[in-house]
Amino acid sequence: MNILIKSATIIDPKSEFHNSTQDLLVENGYITNIGSNLKNPKNYKEIQLDNLHISQGWFDSSVCFGEPGYEERETIENGLKTAAASGFTTVVMNSNTNPVIDTNADIAFVLSKSANHAVTLLPLGALTRSSKGEDLAELFDMKMAGAVAFYDYKTAVTNPNMMKIALQYACNFNGLVCSFPQENKITRNGVMNEQVTSTKLGLKGNPALAEELQVARDLFLLEYAGGKLHIPTISTSKSVALIKEAKARKLDVTCSVAIHNLCFTDEALNDFDTNFKVIPPLRTQNDVEALIEGLKDGTIDMVTSDHAPIDIEEKKVEFDHANFGTIGLESAFGALQTVLSTKKAIEVLTRGKSRFGIEPNPIKIGHELNATLFNPNNTYTFSENDIKSRSKNAIFKGSSLKGKVYGIIANNKMYLNP
Structure with a gap:
């Protein structure tokens, strides 16, 4: 070219x-x-x-493309075209396909489908088999096949011993373990942030406590077991504080925040629009301000669109029954610039690559x-x-x-x- x-x-x-x-x-x-x-x-x-x-190519650490199994939501080919049109040169693809990406053959399939494209696709392998939290997946084999990290997408690892073993095992080959920050026994059937708005709307709440307990647990486990931990899509002010303190203690932890959690509060749900039903949920203005500040001071390492295509049949239903998730690639840059300056927006869109094995490439x-x-x-x-x-x-x-x-x-x- x-x-x-x-x-x-x-x-x-x-x-x-x-x-x-x-x-x-x-x-x-x-x-x-x-x-x-x-x-x-x-x-x-x-x-x-x-x-x-012009800037260094942008990076997104959490996108879902559906293929294999959910091609009606999105295919890898169209997903990569969408990423390119949205300014992203590298994306990390989640494992929430059907079947779940949990073997070296699955990793090889995804890489073959994304070959020869302008956008580089980095596949995540599931942390546990079928993301069920019962047995570790083939982490080393997937790493050798090209997996950049291991994550049960939006599925909390409820067994702390499983997380401890995963961190210890991944240490042997410098593997990155990701853990969704949610304590399910606290969340239960919550569909939005537990606060004044959820009470007014009569919707079951998902309290900030559910996230913060899991973040605190995983940081304790990291300190005990060693290894590398990434906490995707934090959403509360206390989570920011916990991770900031852990970094001060030199724990090897990084985290991300979804762009929509920087732009909206739980009050956006007043019209029961299911496009606003996301996980983690939209929180309060205090949380939004803490997340933005955490992003500016480097406590939060990267932003993500948290791009999650969902069938119309799973969104045009009663709020309680709608699936969680929103697409976000196309709106990522424009939305980020509503809360950050251009230079800061570009900075946070380009940092975080090295955590997933991609070194920065300056314009020289x-x-x-x-x-x-x-x-x-x-x-x-x-x-x-x-x-x-x-x-x-x-x-x-x-x-x-x-x-x-x-x-x-x-x-x-x-x-x-x-």
């Missing part, structure tokens, strides 16, 4: 061209020159777009170009026309967002939105 990118503002603190507007010459996927008013003697395709900005001469192209200033109302996923369960539908993604360049391939 040979192209000349014209007048792009580079947002990359790791590059000497950070905050400057430059031309980038890319030959065979590698940056061969950066400068002002570069010539194009070989007649390469030129990319010139309104208010063009001689480096392979792995980048996202965008306009940070475009404002619009997110609608169904902006959705590229097969499923349409979008929490941000009708929201005012800021920022337009032009596309990505990665793996010596380019994807630009029409």
Whole structure:
């Protein structure tokens, strides 16, 4: 791939061209020159777009694509196209397929389906067989096949001894263990945050305590067993405080937050819109503020769209019976810019890669170009026309967002939105 990118503002603190507007010459996927008013003697395709900005490629640590088994929700092929259109050059795919991804053959299948794409797909293997929490899955074999971590998606590991053994075993091959932060005996059948709003609406509550107990338990287990722990999608102020304290004690722990938990509170459920039924649930304004602050000070390591396509049949039902989850890739950047500055949004969209084995790739001469192209200033109302996923369960539908993604360049391939 040979192209000349014209007048792009580079947002990359790791590059000497950070905050400057430059031309980038890319030959065979590698940056061969950066400068002002570069010539194009070989007649390469030129990319010139309104208010063009470029950064290191964005990273999402939690997406669901459905395939195999739930192709009606989303396929790997269309999921990767959606990721590319949304600005992501690397995504981590969850194991909640049918069958659950819990063997080396399953990992090999997913990698084969995602080969030769601009977006790099990193597969997660289930932590326990069929994500049932009863027996460890084939962790080492999956690691050798290409799994980057192990996670029973949105399924709490209720047996503390199982979590302890997983951490100890994964130490042998530097494996990353993920644990969903929820104590099921406290949550029970809760469908939203337990607070004033849940009482007013007459809906069963999922208290912050359920998350915080599990976070505290897993941090104690990590301290005892050693290993590497990642806690996906925390949602409460106390969880932020617990993880901050654990990091101060040098425990090897990271965490993420779903973008919608930064943008909405539980009051958004007043209309019983099932698109707002997510897990962990939307919390209070105090929690939102603590999550944003935790993201800014580095306690929270990364953001995620927590992209979870769900069939319309599982959303257009009574709130109690609706499935949890929202799609989020398409709205991720625009939503994030409603709560963070552009530079901070880009920072949190590009950090976290190394935790999953991907080293950062600064925009420098001689480096392979792995980048996202965008306009940070475009404002619009997110609608169904902006959705590229097969499923349409979008929490941000009708929201005012800021920022337009032009596309990505990665793996010596380019994807630009029409």
